[in-house]
Amino acid sequence: xxxxGSFCPVILLVLGVALLxxxxxxxxxxxxxxxxxxxxxxxQAFQDKLYSLARRxxxxxVDRYPSDPRVPDATLILGKTRFARKDYQAALESFKKAExxxxxxxxxxxxxxxxxxALYRMNRYTEARDAYDLVLTDxxxxxxxxxxxxxxxxxxxxVKRREQAVEDFRRLLAxxxxxxxxxxxxxxxxxxLMEMKHPADAVALxxxxxxxxxxxxxxxxxxxxxxxxxLDSGRNKExxxxxxxxxxxxxxxxxxxxxxxQVSETLLRQGNKADLADEYKRxxxxxxxxxxxxxxxxxxxxxxxxxxxxxAAWVKVRKDFPDHALASRAALDLAExxxxxxxxxxxxxxxxxxxxxxxxxxxxxxxxxxxESELRLKHYPAALQAFQSALGREGLEPALRFRALAGxxxxxxxxxxxxxxxxxxxxxxxxxxxxxxxxxxKERRAAIASKLKSTPDGKAAPxxxxxxxxxxSRENGTR
Numbered sequence: 001x002x003x004x005g006s007f008c009p010v011i012l013l014v015l016g017v018a019l020l021x022x023x024x025x026x027x028x029x030x031x032x033x034x035x036x037x038x039x040x041x042x043x044q045a046f047q048d049k050l051y052s053l054a055r056r057x058x059x060x061x062v063d064r065y066p067s068d069p070r071v072p073d074a075t076l077i078l079g080k081t082r083f084a085r086k087d088y089q090a091a092l093e094s095f096k097k098a099e100x101x102x103x104x105x106x107x108x109x110x111x112x113x114x115x116x117x118a119l120y121r122m123n124r125y126t127e128a129r130d131a132y133d134l135v136l137t138d139x140x141x142x143x144x145x146x147x148x149x150x151x152x153x154x155x156x157x158x159v160k161r162r163e164q165a166v167e168d169f170r171r172l173l174a175x176x177x178x179x180x181x182x183x184x185x186x187x188x189x190x191x192x193l194m195e196m197k198h199p200a201d202a203v204a205l206x207x208x209x210x211x212x213x214x215x216x217x218x219x220x221x222x223x224x225x226x227x228x229x230x231l232d233s234g235r236n237k238e239x240x241x242x243x244x245x246x247x248x249x250x251x252x253x254x255x256x257x258x259x260x261x262q263v264s265e266t267l268l269r270q271g272n273k274a275d276l277a278d279e280y281k282r283x284x285x286x287x288x289x290x291x292x293x294x295x296x297x298x299x300x301x302x303x304x305x306x307x308x309x310x311x312a313a314w315v316k317v318r319k320d321f322p323d324h325a326l327a328s329r330a331a332l333d334l335a336e337x338x339x340x341x342x343x344x345x346x347x348x349x350x351x352x353x354x355x356x357x358x359x360x361x362x363x364x365x366x367x368x369x370x371x372e373s374e375l376r377l378k379h380y381p382a383a384l385q386a387f388q389s390a391l392g393r394e395g396l397e398p399a400l401r402f403r404a405l406a407g408x409x410x411x412x413x414x415x416x417x418x419x420x421x422x423x424x425x426x427x428x429x430x431x432x433x434x435x436x437x438x439x440x441x442k443e444r445r446a447a448i449a450s451k452l453k454s455t456p457d458g459k460a461a462p463x464x465x466x467x468x469x470x471x472x473s474r475e476n477g478t479r
Contacts, residue, residue, distance in 0.1 A: 035065045042074065051081040072098060072105035079114055083121075092118040109135040109142030116151055129155035146176035150185055162192055183213035187222045190229065199232035224255045231266055240266060257292045264296045268303055276300050284313065291321035295330055302333075311337055328357030328366070335369045339376075348373035355389070364393035368400055371407050375414075384411035402432040406441055413444065418451040 042057035058074045058081075065071070079094030095115040098104065104111045116131030132155065135148035142148070153168035169189035173182055186209060190202040206226035210219060223246050230239030240263060247259045260283070267276050283297035298313030314330035321327055335350035351373055354366030371386035390396060390404040409424035421444075428441035 035061060035068050035070075038065075039068075039070045039074065043077065046077050046081060049084075051084050054078075055081045072101040075101070076105040076111060076114070079118070083114065083118060086121075088118045088121045092122070107143055109139035109144045109148070112138065113142070113144040113148055113151075116148065120151060120155065123158075125155045125158040129159070146172055146179040146181060149176070150179075150181040153185070153188075157188075157192065162196055166192055166196070183209075183216040184218060186213070187216075187218040187225070190222070190225055194225070194229055194232060199229040202226075202229040203233055203235075220250055220253055221255065223249070224259060227259065228262065231262065236266060236270065260292050260296055264300055268300070273304060276304055280304065280306075280309070284309075289316070289320065291317050291324040291326045294320070295326045298330070298333065307337060325357070325359060328354050328359065328362050332357075332362055332366055332369065335366070335373070339369065339373060342376075344373045344376045348377065360393055360395055361397075364390050364396040365400060367393065368404050368407070371404065371411070375407060375411060378414075380411045380414040384408055384415070387411060399434065402428050402434065402437055406432075406437060409441065409444060413448060416451075418448050421448060422452060 038057050038061040042054050042061060045051075045054035045057060055078060058078050061068065061074050062071055062078070068074075075094055076098040079091045079098060082088075082091035082094060092115065095111055095118055098106070098111040099115060112131055112134040116128045116135065119125075119128035119131055129152050132148040132152035135142055135144055136152070139145075149168050149172040153165045153172070156162070156165035156168060166189060169185045169192070172179065172185045173189070176182065186205055190205040193199070193202040193205070203226065206222055206229060209216075209222045209226070213219060213222075216222070223242075227239055227242035227246055230236075230242055233239075243259050243263050243266075247256050247263075250256055264279060264283075267279050280297050280300045283293045283300070286293040294313050294317045298310040298317070301307075301309035301313060311334060314334050317324070317330040318327045318334075331350045332354040335347045335354060338344075338347040338350060348370055351366050351369035355363050355370060357363050357366065367386045367390035371383045371390060374380075374383035374386055387404045387408040391401065391408070396404070405424050406428045409421045409428065412418075412421035412424065425441040425445040425448075429438050429445060432438045432441065
C-alpha cells in the first residue's frame with residue numbers, strides 16, 4: 001500500500017492511461033489499446049507486489065487476447081502471483097502452461113524452475129526433483145541453475161536420498177560459491193554428513209563458516225553443529241571447549257539448552273570426576289540461574305554420589321521454575337530419591353506431581369513411581385489405578401511397561417484377584433526382556449497357582465502377607 005500523500009507507480013500508470021483516453025487525441029488513444037493497457041498495468045502491478053490486481057488484469061489479457069505475443073510472459077507472471085499468494089495448485093497450472101509455449105517465456109529455464117518450486121511446496125518431491133533436473137539439463141547456463149541445484153538437494157533429502165543430496169550441495173558450493181544459497185547449502189550439507197556418520201567432513205565445512213558467512217541466518221546453529229561434530233568425531237576436548245564457547249556467546253538461545261545438556265552428557269560418559277565436579281560448580285554458580293542449569297547440576301551431583309546436592313538442585317528447580325517442563329522431571333527424580341530412602345509418602349506425593357507433566361514420558365514414569373509407592377504403602381487399589389494409568393500412556397518404554405504389568409499383578413494379588421493377577425504375571429514371564437523380572441513373575445505365578453484352583457476369582461480367601469513380595473518386586477526389576 002502506498003504511503004499517504006504519494007502515488008505508487010501502477011496508480012500513476014492507470015491515471016495516465018485514463019487521461020490519455022479521455023482528453024488525448026484519437027490517434028494517441030489508439031497508440032495504447034486495451035491489450036497494451038492490460039499488459040502495462042498488470043506487469044507493473046506485479047513488480048509493485050500488488051498481486052491481486054496483477055492477477056485480475058493479466059487474466060483479462062490472456063482471456064481476451066489469446067494471440068497477443070505477450071500472453072506467454074503474462075502466463076508466467078500469473079503463475080508467480082498465485083505462487084506468492086500460496087495458491088500452489090493454480091500456480092502450477094500456470095507454470096505448466098508457460099512451459100508449453102515455444103519459445104518458453106522468461107529467462108532460460110525459468111518456467112521449469114517455477115514449476116519445480118510449486119511442486120516442492122505441494123510436497124510432491126519426486127516430481128519437483130525431475131523439474132529441477134530439466135533446468136540443469138535443458139538450460140545448463142540458466143541463471144536459475146544454482147537455485148535448482150539447491151532445490152534438487154532438498155528434494156533428495158525429503159525422499160531420503162542423502163548421497164544424492166550431498167552431491168548436489170557439493171556441486172553448488174564448487175560451481176557457485178558466491179550464490180546467496182551457499183551459506184545455507186554449507187550448513188545443511190554439514191548436517192547431512194553428520195547424519196551419515198561423517199562428522200570429520202562436517203567439521204571441515206563448519207570451521208570456516210563464521211568467517212565466511214558472519215551474518216548468515218544459520219550462523220548460530222552452524223556454530224552449535226560445529227561443536228557437536230567435534231564431539232562426534234571423538235575430539236572431546238575441542239568439542240567441549242567449542243560447546244562452552246557457544247553457551248557463553250549465546251546463553252539465551254534455545255540451542256544453549258541443548259549445549260548445556262551435551263556438555264553434561266559428554267562429561268558423564270567420560271566419567272572424569274574432576275571435570276564433572278568443575279562442571280557442577282559452573283552450573284550451580286550460574287547467575288542468573290536457569291531451570292536447565294540447576295537440573296543438569298543435579299544430574300551431575302547425583303552421578304558424583306552427592307545425593308544431598310542433587311536433591312537441593314532439583315528442589316530449587318521446582319521452587320524457582322514451577323511452570324517449567326523440567327519441574328516435573330525434577331519431581332520425578334526427587335520421588336526416586338525419596339523411594340530409595342523408604343520415604344514412600346514423600347515419593348507418592350512427588351510422583352503425583354510428575355503425573356501432571358506435559359511430557360508424556362514423564363507422566364508415564366510418574367504413574368509408575370506412584371504405583372510402586374502406593375504398593376509399599378499398602379494402598380492396593382490406588383496402586384493398581386496408577387499402574388493402569390502408566391500402561392495407558394502412549395510411548396511408554398517397554399522396560400517400564402513390563403514393570404507396570406508386574407506391579408499390576410502384585411496389586412491384584414494383594415486384593416486376592418488371583419486370575420487377573422495371573423494374567424499379568426503370565427505376560428511378564430513370557431515377554432519381558434528382563435531376566436530377573438521374568439523370574440520374579442514366574443515365582444509369583446507359581447505362588448498363586450493353588451489359589452486359582454481352589455478359589456474363584458474375586459472371592460475372599462485367607463489373606464497372606466505379601467509385604468516381602470513388594471520389596472522383592474522392587475529388587476527384581478519391577479522398579
